[in-house]
Amino acid sequence: MAADPGAPEPEVTGEGRSGMRRPRWWAVLLVLVLPGAGIAVAHPVETQEAAAAPPPEAEVPATADPRDGWRHEFSPAWHMATFWSKESGSHYTFHSLSIGYLMSVNAAGPFLHLSWVIPLQARQDGRVHSVSSLYQNGGGIDLLLGWQWRKTVTPEIEFEGGPGLHLNVLNLGGKPGLTNFNALQIGPGGMTVLRWRPGWRPHKVGWTVGAVGALGIDLYDPLRSNDLRIGVALRLGVLLGVDLP
Amino acid sequence: MRRPVLGAAVLLGVSLLACLGPYPNVGEKLDVVNLVNGTSYIALDAGAARILILAPFDGGPAAAPFTRIDEQQPRAVQTLQGTYFGDATDRLKVTFSSTTLFSLPNEASKPVSDRDGAERTQFSPPRESRARIDTNTEEVLDLSGSGDVAGHFLTLLGRTAIITGTDATAAACAFHLANLAVESSEARIPGFNSAEMTQYLNRVEFFQGILSGTVSVNLVGLFSPVVTTTFSNYADFEGVVLDGVQVSSTNASGDGALTGILGFRIQRKGLPDLVGQVDYRAVSLTGGNESGDYLVLLDGGAEVPVPTGRRIPSLEQCLGL
Numbered sequence A: 001m002a003a004d005p006g007a008p009e010p011e012v013t014g015e016g017r018s019g020m021r022r023p024r025w026w027a028v029l030l031v032l033v034l035p036g037a038g039i040a041v042a043h044p045v046e047t048q049e050a051a052a053a054p055p056p057e058a059e060v061p062a063t064a065d066p067r068d069g070w071r072h073e074f075s076p077a078w079h080m081a082t083f084w085s086k087e088s089g090s091h092y093t094f095h096s097l098s099i100g101y102l103m104s105v106n107a108a109g110p111f112l113h114l115s116w117v118i119p120l121q122a123r124q125d126g127r128v129h130s131v132s133s134l135y136q137n138g139g140g141i142d143l144l145l146g147w148q149w150r151k152t153v154t155p156e157i158e159f160e161g162g163p164g165l166h167l168n169v170l171n172l173g174g175k176p177g178l179t180n181f182n183a184l185q186i187g188p189g190g191m192t193v194l195r196w197r198p199g200w201r202p203h204k205v206g207w208t209v210g211a212v213g214a215l216g217i218d219l220y221d222p223l224r225s226n227d228l229r230i231g232v233a234l235r236l237g238v239l240l241g242v243d244l245p
Numbered sequence B: 001m002r003r004p005v006l007g008a009a010v011l012l013g014v015s016l017l018a019c020l021g022p023y024p025n026v027g028e029k030l031d032v033v034n035l036v037n038g039t040s041y042i043a044l045d046a047g048a049a050r051i052l053i054l055a056p057f058d059g060g061p062a063a064a065p066f067t068r069i070d071e072q073q074p075r076a077v078q079t080l081q082g083t084y085f086g087d088a089t090d091r092l093k094v095t096f097s098s099t100t101l102f103s104l105p106n107e108a109s110k111p112v113s114d115r116d117g118a119e120r121t122q123f124s125p126p127r128e129s130r131a132r133i134d135t136n137t138e139e140v141l142d143l144s145g146s147g148d149v150a151g152h153f154l155t156l157l158g159r160t161a162i163i164t165g166t167d168a169t170a171a172a173c174a175f176h177l178a179n180l181a182v183e184s185s186e187a188r189i190p191g192f193n194s195a196e197m198t199q200y201l202n203r204v205e206f207f208q209g210i211l212s213g214t215v216s217v218n219l220v221g222l223f224s225p226v227v228t229t230t231f232s233n234y235a236d237f238e239g240v241v242l243d244g245v246q247v248s249s250t251n252a253s254g255d256g257a258l259t260g261i262l263g264f265r266i267q268r269k270g271l272p273d274l275v276g277q278v279d280y281r282a283v284s285l286t287g288g289n290e291s292g293d294y295l296v297l298l299d300g301g302a303e304v305p306v307p308t309g310r311r312i313p314s315l316e317q318c319l320g321l
Helices: A010-033 A045-052 B002-017 B156-160 B168-186 B195-200 B315-319
Strands: A070-085 A091-105 A108-124 A127-130 A135-154 A157-174 A181-196 A206-218 A228-243 B039-045 B048-054 B064-072 B076-086 B093-104 B119-136 B140-145 B151-155 B204-208 B212-220 B226-235 B240-250 B256-259 B261-268 B271-279 B283-286 B289-298 B304-307
Touching: A070 A108, A070 A157, A070 A181, A070 A206, A091 A135, A091 A228, A108 A157, A108 A181, A135 A181, A135 A206, A157 A206, A157 A228, A181 A228, B039 B156, B039 B315, B048 B140, B048 B151, B048 B168, B064 B168, B076 B119, B076 B168, B151 B156, B156 B261, B168 B226, B168 B240, B168 B261, B168 B271, B168 B289, B168 B304, B168 B315, B195 B212, B212 B240
Parallel strands: none
Antiparallel strands: A070 A091, A070 A228, A091 A108, A108 A127, A108 A135, A135 A157, A157 A181, A181 A206, A206 A228, B039 B048, B039 B151, B048 B064, B064 B076, B076 B093, B093 B119, B119 B140, B140 B151, B204 B212, B212 B226, B226 B240, B240 B256, B240 B261, B256 B283, B261 B271, B271 B289, B283 B289, B289 B304
């Protein structure tokens, strides 16, 4: 079973290379398309490239900044949106579970926090309601888009924070006989992430755990004739990221 | 999963197109009308109709429910609901205590996306209007005092008995009366005539008539909305009962057409009901405003086109006021 000397030898290498590249692009595509499903993949691009090369010592230059690279993370969190209306002077609060996708790039670069919000409890002026008793097919989106800076506390512990633009969308479909409740609130916001990135990589899979906190101060609701006086959205959760080999 | 995604898409679409008005209450009911079984009166002032429905009361301090419906041309409706009670010392003094106002403003000059549509206001504490009974006979009720309820009222069933025959005038008068009930119903459908109708997307919601029956509303399609309004034995006041369907098919700007056939019964004191129907197929909608003709047919008569817009003949002429 000798190899055919006439056969194009680079075919194998080429196939192997493309085999390495395909999962990486699929992974990126996957996290962009399905962030709400909690499919998050942590993969500093440079690290993946390096992981593909045989000598580990050569994969990261001595001068490489550990803060560089992409972070893709999955984040379940508690989400609270509280706001006051202008016309009736009512105070509303929605407590929700959120499932989010967090992404940031490099020591200083853009970040994106996109969460699917599942409202559980609604309050208005002291009255407390279970969302499921009044509404059906409810949900929301919390989006925070901005610029972040990273700092390393130790080589394995990383701190990230920055300001951004916050969008909070809520849509609760009323049960028969009840009105819908919806809102689309916009304002400035900010976030902070504390991340532990151990060097331990079982089966060449690196991973990250941490905590995230984000705050939005919403000032404008175009959907509701700007009946919004002010709103505060708070999200506190954990995060889990995976670096695919 | 499909419905939340659809909801988010609708929300995004609506936010790009229009405002929905102030935040509703959490768990707010769509229909909160109080049923009032009593005598219906009508007063007219330069074409504007005021209908007063009074449940029987003993003239004393025990409260009885009332409804007052004001309708102006072009379509603008304000419906007050609450209770009324007399004065223990002066039987001619009456206090109307209003708890709810349903309003459908005249927004014909605004694009659909800027309209507020039908809204409901709850008064807490109740809004009190004091009136004096100047005349109270079997046919006539004269109230003076607060502008909320004052007027020279005549019993509706007595007035509708003036509409006789099946000619063009009778058909137009019957239609104008039936249309009073149609417009009255619209004021109680939250968001009617505005972008807030999107809350009825792919759902059917029922609203009770003040006297009897129901009207249901349903919207299909966000960018080419088709709104179906179905009346079933619907009556807001004595003298008019509606049964049938009105369908509006428009684009997002409110341009399109009305279709559907709405049956009506005009009840008359001492006479059989005047039965007929209105066919909306010749009515066009531009920016949500009607133009064209209502095609009215009374049983035993011929189809008569009744133009949209100002009532011709006027209600004063129709009801002999």
